[in-house]
Amino acid sequence: MKRAAFGHIGFPILLLIPQIAIIGIFFYWPAGYAVHSSFFLQDPFGFTSTYVGMDNYTRLATSSNYLDAAKFTLIFTILVTFFALAIALLLAVKADKVIRGAKSYRTLLMWVYAIAPPVAGLMGVMLFDQSRGNITQLLGMMGIEYRLGVNYWDTASAMISVSIWKQIPVNFIFFLSGLQAIPRSVREAAMIDNRSGTARFWDITFPLLAPTGFFLLIINITYSLFDTFGIVDTIVKSEPGNNPMTLVYRVFVDGFRGGDLGGSSAQSVVLMVLVLVLTIVQFRFLERRIHYT
Amino acid sequence: MAQVTLNAVRKIYPNGVEALEPCSFTINDGELAVLVGPSGCGKSTLLRMVAGLEEISEGDLSIGDRIVNDVDPADRNIAMVFQNYALYPHMSVAQNMGYGLKNRGMSKAEIRAKVREASDMLNLTEFLDRRPSQLSGGQRQRVAMGRAIVREPDLFLFDEPLSNLDAKLRNQMRIEIRALQRRLATTAMYVTHDQIEAMTMADRIIVLNDGKIEQIGTPNEIYEHPASTFVASFMGAPPMNLLQGIAGGGKVTLGSDQDVLHTGTEGNDGPVQAGIRPEDVWPDPQGDLAFDVDIIEELGALRLLHGRVAGQDFSVAVPKDKEATTGLMQLSVKPGAVHLFDADTGRRL
Amino acid sequence: MADITETGVQTATATNTATNTATAAAPTRPKKRIKWETVGDHAVLIAGALLMLVPVYMILASSTHEDILIHREGLQFFFGDDGLENYNAALFEYGGFTNSVNGVTMLVNSMILGFGFAIGKIVVGMMAAYAIVYFRLRFATFAFWMIFTTLLLPLEVRILPSYEVIQQMNLANTYTGLILPLIASATATFFFRQFFRSIPEELVEAARIDGAGPVKFFIDILVPLSRTMIAAMFIIMFVFGWNQYLWPTLITTDESLFTLVRGIRQIMQAYADGSSTPEYGEAAALAIIAMTPPVLIVIFFQNWFVKGLTESDK
Numbered sequence A: 001m002k003r004a005a006f007g008h009i010g011f012p013i014l015l016l017i018p019q020i021a022i023i024g025i026f027f028y029w030p031a032g033y034a035v036h037s038s039f040f041l042q043d044p045f046g047f048t049s050t051y052v053g054m055d056n057y058t059r060l061a062t063s064s065n066y067l068d069a070a071k072f073t074l075i076f077t078i079l080v081t082f083f084a085l086a087i088a089l090l091l092a093v094k095a096d097k098v099i100r101g102a103k104s105y106r107t108l109l110m111w112v113y114a115i116a117p118p119v120a121g122l123m124g125v126m127l128f129d130q131s132r133g134n135i136t137q138l139l140g141m142m143g144i145e146y147r148l149g150v151n152y153w154d155t156a157s158a159m160i161s162v163s164i165w166k167q168i169p170v171n172f173i174f175f176l177s178g179l180q181a182i183p184r185s186v187r188e189a190a191m192i193d194n195r196s197g198t199a200r201f202w203d204i205t206f207p208l209l210a211p212t213g214f215f216l217l218i219i220n221i222t223y224s225l226f227d228t229f230g231i232v233d234t235i236v237k238s239e240p241g242n243n244p245m246t247l248v249y250r251v252f253v254d255g256f257r258g259g260d261l262g263g264s265s266a267q268s269v270v271l272m273v274l275v276l277v278l279t280i281v282q283f284r285f286l287e288r289r290i291h292y293t
Numbered sequence B: 001m002a003q004v005t006l007n008a009v010r011k012i013y014p015n016g017v018e019a020l021e022p023c024s025f026t027i028n029d030g031e032l033a034v035l036v037g038p039s040g041c042g043k044s045t046l047l048r049m050v051a052g053l054e055e056i057s058e059g060d061l062s063i064g065d066r067i068v069n070d071v072d073p074a075d076r077n078i079a080m081v082f083q084n085y086a087l088y089p090h091m092s093v094a095q096n097m098g099y100g101l102k103n104r105g106m107s108k109a110e111i112r113a114k115v116r117e118a119s120d121m122l123n124l125t126e127f128l129d130r131r132p133s134q135l136s137g138g139q140r141q142r143v144a145m146g147r148a149i150v151r152e153p154d155l156f157l158f159d160e161p162l163s164n165l166d167a168k169l170r171n172q173m174r175i176e177i178r179a180l181q182r183r184l185a186t187t188a189m190y191v192t193h194d195q196i197e198a199m200t201m202a203d204r205i206i207v208l209n210d211g212k213i214e215q216i217g218t219p220n221e222i223y224e225h226p227a228s229t230f231v232a233s234f235m236g237a238p239p240m241n242l243l244q245g246i247a248g249g250g251k252v253t254l255g256s257d258q259d260v261l262h263t264g265t266e267g268n269d270g271p272v273q274a275g276i277r278p279e280d281v282w283p284d285p286q287g288d289l290a291f292d293v294d295i296i297e298e299l300g301a302l303r304l305l306h307g308r309v310a311g312q313d314f315s316v317a318v319p320k321d322k323e324a325t326t327g328l329m330q331l332s333v334k335p336g337a338v339h340l341f342d343a344d345t346g347r348r349l
Numbered sequence C: 001m002a003d004i005t006e007t008g009v010q011t012a013t014a015t016n017t018a019t020n021t022a023t024a025a026a027p028t029r030p031k032k033r034i035k036w037e038t039v040g041d042h043a044v045l046i047a048g049a050l051l052m053l054v055p056v057y058m059i060l061a062s063s064t065h066e067d068i069l070i071h072r073e074g075l076q077f078f079f080g081d082d083g084l085e086n087y088n089a090a091l092f093e094y095g096g097f098t099n100s101v102n103g104v105t106m107l108v109n110s111m112i113l114g115f116g117f118a119i120g121k122i123v124v125g126m127m128a129a130y131a132i133v134y135f136r137l138r139f140a141t142f143a144f145w146m147i148f149t150t151l152l153l154p155l156e157v158r159i160l161p162s163y164e165v166i167q168q169m170n171l172a173n174t175y176t177g178l179i180l181p182l183i184a185s186a187t188a189t190f191f192f193r194q195f196f197r198s199i200p201e202e203l204v205e206a207a208r209i210d211g212a213g214p215v216k217f218f219i220d221i222l223v224p225l226s227r228t229m230i231a232a233m234f235i236i237m238f239v240f241g242w243n244q245y246l247w248p249t250l251i252t253t254d255e256s257l258f259t260l261v262r263g264i265r266q267i268m269q270a271y272a273d274g275s276s277t278p279e280y281g282e283a284a285a286l287a288i289i290a291m292t293p294p295v296l297i298v299i300f301f302q303n304w305f306v307k308g309l310t311e312s313d314k
């Protein structure tokens, strides 16, 4: 709040009403609804529901399907986050270093940001297709049998590759702007202090990039958890079967395909708690960063 | 310890800007050379080429007796103090100072001793564990100095190190840096656009203008014998008066025949610019120069009278105890204090 | 100490007069080395750019080929001559169960979603941020937390209950039902709050002294000041809205409301059915159509876009 803030009462409330109303109706109501339904079991036709306490949650904890999805999500998130960050960091460091063509490289490396995840997924499906995919053929020439949609880890690797590909641009943009925010003179001082470019990177650049990296870590985790839905859905061709699945996809499958409102809601609640924890971590960090600047 | 020699060193930036025309000079061992000039004249460019942060387009640069054109900055055994200090924000004061030493493979104990010694010298001991963000501007400046000192370099490079400090601190640090440099007897190049800093600190001053060296000389030479109208008006405050006139027959005629400067013209007859420092003239009813005063500026110890001589802008500095009023007065000129410059090129005649 | 080798006046024209004992003693200087490091940097960057470019290029090239060729050989590297046909089919041929949707309809729907979402989000977000930053409200902290709890919780997490709520409100298969729930998060509000907080305090003080009330201050000063920020936010939000997938899939069953990205799902289902040769060429063309507008916007307005992205911290 500004020191010279306006003292009016009615006007700001008027300003806040649209935001509060939309959030109330489309965020808090569904969220509350999810929490509520997670304690009930609906009959398949949706006419009656009975209070079952924590049953939906215990059901999750013992469901091998759910635990498989959780395990896969963990591996998926770790791999996507790690590689998307590492590749983007490498590219950003190089793009920051070159003088000639820096602007063109930036454009070339960031535009994929604008491609929708399912469109990326569609490209993945065509490239990795079991019989005609170009990458499948390439792997075949190297003697590797690749079967998308049949072999669990083959499908998973397609999902992971496409998800990494789609996320590199965002990370690249943030890393590049983080690098450019490091004062030139600090790097020059380091050049006088240390001959080795690699050592300078780890001693000076990397620590100074840590705030950006931490911020991106959270962004990438939420990306892996949620925004990859379109990629997962296209790669399994909307037919999950025995294919790998992320937790969000499981919410969708159990809720809309399985008609299990209670179970799906319980899964939503679990995810919400997870995200809330991330939000709090993120938020404290953001606030701290604001104070620095 | 080392001398620095530039031999026809030139800088053309990739975008085609010639920031520095080929220039040559030598800075002697233990000397403090000040590079001075207006903004954008190429001071930083020159300094950064010496540091190795900027590639040398043409010519040779040597520090000590080796040519260092292609030597990595870290291997030139130099230390640099940046305008914004360029401290590593994530390291403590001690780590900041020790980083360069660590990279040379010095032992921890040795580093600690050296850091200790430098911080004692600079009164930084109590701040050794702090981060740069927890220090005042003056303290940060000291840390930057400390980082330079601990390396025991052959050459100190300073790029406007005091310009972010307030006036009082700037004066104090100016004296400290000068004393420190004398004590360590380390060769130094010091960039500033503040001519007072240049005059007070330098053993020798290098005046740059638009990528060219205008003059190299001791502060005294620069002040007494400015090589061009540019140097004359850039060095010295208030700046030297420059009057258009015609030289001939032992005098310079300014406008009408009554306004005449008597001075040796040494055969330079024709149009000239005559330079007179405001402190080299004084009000004198018997004087032969008519001065029309418009404004009186009080500077404390001095009083500046602004007006015109022969229809051209002119200023006179008088001690504060001399009375002064606006309106017409006569001026006397100190004998031998008229500098003559070429009317077109501005070069000293 | 000040041992002056060049006494008197030295001028710029006398550039080669300096004593060069040192330089004369060492005439051979190593030739300028080729900077292998720089070559390596460019190699890495080019590899990265190709990694981004090639898959999309292959889709583009394939969108100009017959289905049967792609069915046999996979994506193509070179352009063919069925482009016109494929794009014509993708844009103008009616498809779907009810034959009520073609590419143009989907394009229009994507535009409506992109614009509606971006504008709605910016308007609502700016208003709320203004209220929070510039007014002394007793419940400001409460409002703040209520809004910012939503910051990272995407619609995907509460997808089923949101769907139920929309059903109950009879908003399924309407643009309102499509757009409003997507707006229900605080990213834009947070972004504008950050920006407003960075505007100097003196500005409000000056405006108040000049007699500007809150409405005038907002319209005459804050909005013009935020122009770049609004543009940046608009680009990000437009792309975000355009690329929505899950929510449109659920909430629009009426094919005349399909967006392009939603249309991709239909392709995939045809693909999965495997009944006849899928229309690969047309699918590739549709994918290209679906990505072109947001890609162009991001490329052309990349400075704003990057600024918006990095300054908002999302």
Ligand SMILES: Nc1ncnc2c1ncn2[C@@H]1O[C@H](COP(=O)(O)OP(=O)(O)OP(=O)(O)O)[C@@H](O)[C@H]1O
Binding pocket: B013, B014, B015, B017, B018, B019, B037, B038, B039, B040, B041, B042, B043, B044, B045, B046, B193
């Ligand atoms: N990286 C660069 N690329 C192109 N031109 C440059 C570059 N750096 C500096 N210049 C130009 O070279 C000239 C000299 O710049 P330099 O930084 O040396 O000036 P300076 O004397 O240090 O000025 P100041 O007192 O403002 O620091 C200027 O005209 C500047 O615009």
Ligand SMILES: [Mg+2]
Binding pocket: B043, B044, B045, B159
């Ligand atoms: Mg400079």
